[in-house]
Amino acid sequence: MVGISIKCPGRAEIELSQPFISSPKVYLFTLKEGTRYSLNFSFIVSNKPVSDLKYDNTLWKAGIRVDRCTVKLGTYTPREEPYVFTLEEETLPCGILVRGTYSARTKVFDREGNCYMDIHYYFNISKTWPSTS
Numbered sequence: 030m031v032g033i034s035i036k037c038p039g040r041a042e043i044e045l046s047q048p049f050i051s052s053p054k055v056y057l058f059t060l061k062e063g064t065r066y067s068l069n070f071s072f073i074v075s076n077k078p079v080s081d082l083k084y085d086n087t088l089w090k091a092g093i094r095v096d097r098c099t100v101k102l103g104t105y106t107p108r109e110e111p112y113v114f115t116l117e118e119e120t121l122p123c124g125i126l127v128r129g130t131y132s133a134r135t136k137v138f139d140r141e142g143n144c145y146m147d148i149h150y151y152f153n154i155s156k157t158w159p160s161t162s
């Protein structure tokens with residue numbers, strides 16, 4: 030996996046750099062409630078083809094699982110240039126119950142069970158965008 034980024038219309042792209050250092054008090058990123066966003070994955074396939082690559086993401090808030098999704102990314106053959114896969118745009122919900130800290134686990138794996146990424150991180154949903162100063 031070369032990188033992951035989050036695109037929100039009208040905002041600078043949020044590049045998530047590796048290693049992903051995150052804790053309940055140190056968020057990897059903050060998003061504003063009601064924001065439209067899409068995730069981008071960039072990765073290089075070397076040596077042998079990767080069959081049925083899948084993305085699996087699970088979200089928890091206060092220890093309760095609130096969402097889980099699995100998306101098929103496809104089958105890829107080796108090449109030097111990175112592949113880029115963009116997930117469909119989604120919209121974050123709004124309201125006081127949505128705001129707060131979330132825990133997430135993201136995995137990218139293939140049909141044979143080879144895991145190419147398995148990260149656990151924290152992010153925040155707030156009423157406003159964080160200040161850039």
